Amino acid sequence: MGHRITVDNAGESFECPPEKSLLSGMESQSKKAIAVGCRGGGCGYCKIRILSGEFETKKMSVKFVTHEEQAQGFALSCRVFPRSDMSVIAIEEIQSGNPYAKKNVTSKIS
Numbered sequence: 459m460g461h462r463i464t465v466d467n468a469g470e471s472f473e474c475p476p477e478k479s480l481l482s483g484m485e486s487q488s489k490k491a492i493a494v495g496c497r498g499g500g501c502g503y504c505k506i507r508i509l510s511g512e513f514e515t516k517k518m519s520v521k522f523v524t525h526e527e528q529a530q531g532f533a534l535s536c537r538v539f540p541r542s543d544m545s546v547i548a549i550e551e552i553q554s555g556n557p558y559a560k561k562n563v564t565s566k567i568s
């Protein structure tokens with residue numbers, strides 16, 4: 459029996475069993491709310507902010523999630539394992555390929 463994971467800003471939710479990472483659980487249900495990269499904590503693309511719920515994390519590189527960010531609920535979804543239903547936000551700017559880009563970047567169309 460999985461936990462219900464809701465990605466608030468994407469309006470999507472999926473079931474994730476405790477032995478799977480959030481990213482893996484999402485992928486196994488063909489959802490795309492969170493950006494998928496290396497699946498192993500090495501790229502930072504899958505970064506999320508956890509709003510509520512209980513979870514465990516595997517070691518995360520401070521290169522992608524600083525200690526300060528961890529304290530604020532940021533995490534790499536490929537390193538997060540749910541222990542209850544959870545509510546998270548996908549960090550959209552990661553999907554642009556720049557983890558440190560500001561959210562209000564205007565795109566140029568030529």
Ligand code: FES
Nearest residue numbers: 496497501502536
């Ligand atoms: S997918 Fe690369 S850090 Fe999670």
